[in-house]
Amino acid sequence: MNLRRLRSFVTVAEELHFTRAAAKLFVAQQSLSKQIAQLEAQIGTLLLRRTSRSVELTPAGQVFLAAARDALARFDLGVDEARRVGRGERATLRVGFIVGAALELTTHILGEFTSRCPGAQIELHEFGFSDPSAGLAGATTDVAFIRLPSSAHGLVTTPLFTEPCVAGVSTAHPLSARDRVRVEDLLDEPIAIGRTNDTVWRDFWTLAGHRGGRRARSIIETHSQSEEVEVVAAGMACNITPAAARRYSPHPGVRFITIDDHPGSIVAVAHRSDRPNPLVTAFVEAARAVRDREPLILRTIQGGLQPG
Structure with missing residues (x-):
């Protein structure tokens, strides 16, 4: 199995048309068909289903396409890395x-x-x-x-952990005397959150999923994490934040209280x-x-x- 056959297969799989793929690879269509047939013989299964009108990937072809793309990407990156090292540079x-x-x-x-x-x-x-x-x-x-x-x-995500959420409130707030709260205790509070266009993110940190379609009483948008903490310390709003805020963002004017019934932050x-x-x-x-x-x-x- 060689890189030429892998590139040929990936090109055909992307074009789903032998004539276009052959033109893109600057080879004769007969030569391209032969390379694909040799590749299928090496693997021992059909990768492409061909008719006089169409070309489509078989289930095995779909699996192999991902592997072929990864192999070619690794090879191409290796070539680039070797060239960078040869020039005294490093891959970044x-x-x-x-x-x-x-x-x-x-x-x-x-x-x-x-x-x-x-x-x-x-x-x-x-x-x-x-x-x-x-x-x-x-x-x-x-x-x-x-x-x-x-x-x-279009993101591929690998979860590392799920962290509890806490409510940050001013030490002068009535809730600051409690160790735990429920979401319903926070629904009438103004909420501080970082300014963003990501509506899914915004909804999670403003408890939108618990409001039954009702709007929050007040949303105060901030530009940084430190600004958000100061807004909370001043008693202008509370915030919903990961429990790590207790370790990473302690503030003498803020108390972080565990929320019992809000999903954790992944x-x-x-x-x-x-x-x-x-x-x-x-x-x-x-x-x-x-x-x-x-x-x-x-x-x-x-x-x-x-x-x-």
């Missing part, structure tokens, strides 16, 4: 994140990836609440730590489905490996606890 992976990234797992994941891909360079890019996709929606990052749910389309490593990249695959595998071998850290995060 752009990693996006919003506040908190993957919490205590972050440094472990970055370290694991570096050990697996020592020739790669990581560029870290922090994004505010205005872009919950952490650069993936605009393709300014290759892979990112994000919080679900999100309205960004932190995932994500990437775009239309941009295959072996470095991204390696990063996701590193993140998954760290997640699976660090149960104590996960217990701390998922319990909303202070690290022990």
Whole structure:
């Protein structure tokens, strides 16, 4: 099996037309048909179903197409990396994140990836609440730590953990004397949230799913996490936030109270489905490996606890 046959198959699978695929590859149609037949013989199954009027992928062909694309992407990236190294450069992976990234797992994941891909360079890019996709929606990052749910389309997500949500209230607020609240206790409160166009994200953090179609009493939009905390401390609003705020954003004027009946916030490593990249695959595998071998850290995060 060789790269030429793989490229031929991928081109035919994308065009679903032998004449167009042959023209795109600058080969004769008869030669292209022969390459596909040889590939199918090597694999031992039909990949394409051909008639006089149409070409379509078989179920086996659909599976093999994903593998072929990945193999070619890995090879092409390897060629690019070799050229960069030859020029004294290093391959770069752009990693996006919003506040908190993957919490205590972050440094472990970055370290694991570096050990697996020592020739790669990581560029870290922090994004505010205005872009919950952490650069993936605009393709300014290759892979990112994000919080679900999100309205960004075409993302492949690998969940790392689910974290409890808490309500941040001013220490002068009547609810600050309580250790736990329910969503119904918060529905009449003004809510502070980061300004964003992601309506799915916005609805989750403003409790929209619990309001039965009714609008929140008041929404105060902020431009940063620190601004949001100050709004809460001033008693202008409360906010719904991950439990890690207790560890990462303590404030003498804010009390964080566990919410018993709001779904947890899922932190995932994500990437775009239309941009295959072996470095991204390696990063996701590193993140998954760290997640699976660090149960104590996960217990701390998922319990909303202070690290022990």
